[in-house]
Amino acid sequence: MKLGNLSAFEEALILDERNEAVAKDLYLKAIAENDCVADAYCNLGVLESRINNFSKAIDYFTLSLKHDPRHFEAHYNLANLYAELGNLQLAKVHYQMSIQLEPEFSNSHFNLGLTLAMLGESAEAVNELYQYKKLSEKDDFRHVDELIATISLTSQTSQK
Amino acid sequence: MNEDKTLLNLLVRAAELIEEVYTRNPELIHDDHAQDYTDIIAALHSNKVFFRANPKIIQMAHDFNPLKSYGKMPMEKAKRVKTKSQHRNAG
Numbered sequence: 001m002k003l004g005n006l007s008a009f010e011e012a013l014i015l016d017e018r019n020e021a022v023a024k025d026l027y028l029k030a031i032a033e034n035d036c037v038a039d040a041y042c043n044l045g046v047l048e049s050r051i052n053n054f055s056k057a058i059d060y061f062t063l064s065l066k067h068d069p070r071h072f073e074a075h076y077n078l079a080n081l082y083a084e085l086g087n088l089q090l091a092k093v094h095y096q097m098s099i100q101l102e103p104e105f106s107n108s109h110f111n112l113g114l115t116l117a118m119l120g121e122s123a124e125a126v127n128e129l130y131q132y133k134k135l136s137e138k139d140d141f142r143h144v145d146e147l148i149a150t151i152s153l154t155s156q157t158s159q160k
Numbered sequence: 161m162n163e164d165k166t167l168l169n170l171l172v173r174a175a176e177l178i179e180e181v182y183t184r185n186p187e188l189i190h191d192d193h194a195q196d197y198t199d200i201i202a203a204l205h206s207n208k209v210f211f212r213a214n215p216k217i218i219q220m221a222h223d224f225n226p227l228k229s230y231g232k233m234p235m236e237k238a239k240r241v242k243t244k245s246q247h248r249n250a251g
Contacts, residue, residue: 014240039238046235075219080235107233117227147230
């Protein structure tokens with residue numbers, strides 16, 4: 001299916017939003033045509049991580065960073081993947097890098113907060129979660145407040 | 161006094177039941193079950209009821225981290241780059 005006069009990357013993005021498997025081939029086509037290479041690799045990484053193909057996902061995210069070392073989504077997604085795999089130190093570094101590049105993106109602050117909490121860096125974690133609340137457009141922060149309370153409780157328990 | 165004994169017997173039966181399920185299929189025992197099991201064992205010991213606890217279930221409760229129950233925000237697709245057709249449209 002050819003969607004009008006779109007580039008391979010744009011076509012891939014539209015089909016990706018519709019969860020169509022052909023999106024993967026179109027991202028690869030975009031890369032071959034030198035069209036939004038870093039973005040295409042990044043989105044291939046998201047597709048691979050969805051099917052738990054973690055090594056391939058890391059490969060694609062790092063290829064994205066090879067083409068654009070300051071690619072915000074690649075850093076953020078790589079951080080998510082490292083957090084998923086339990087490598088919290090690497091997750092922390094990539095979340096911090098994504099915040100350097102896009103400080104207004106609230107989700108990086110939430111995920112960094114959660115990662116720092118798991119690392120036992122409670123004060124820094126709570127700071128990030130407050131930053132998330134400040135930047136997020138959501139109205140309901142009950143789950144964030146609950147998380148902050150859990151971090152405070154966990155921190156007090158471990159200090160005893 | 162008899163009521164206390166009945167309750168303690170019920171706790172012993174509950175602990176044995178959790179152990180039996182764990183022995184048959186460990187995947188059926190989750191963090192909160194392990195936490196309950198640990199609480200039951202502590203209650204039995206504090207009432208001087210000897211019960212040899214299963215160390216694996218106790219360890220499971222010990223490893224439980226409440227932070228793990230909070231989900232991360234999802235991955236983000238890259239779509240901010242100005243694509244060819246946008247360049248064409250802009251031009």
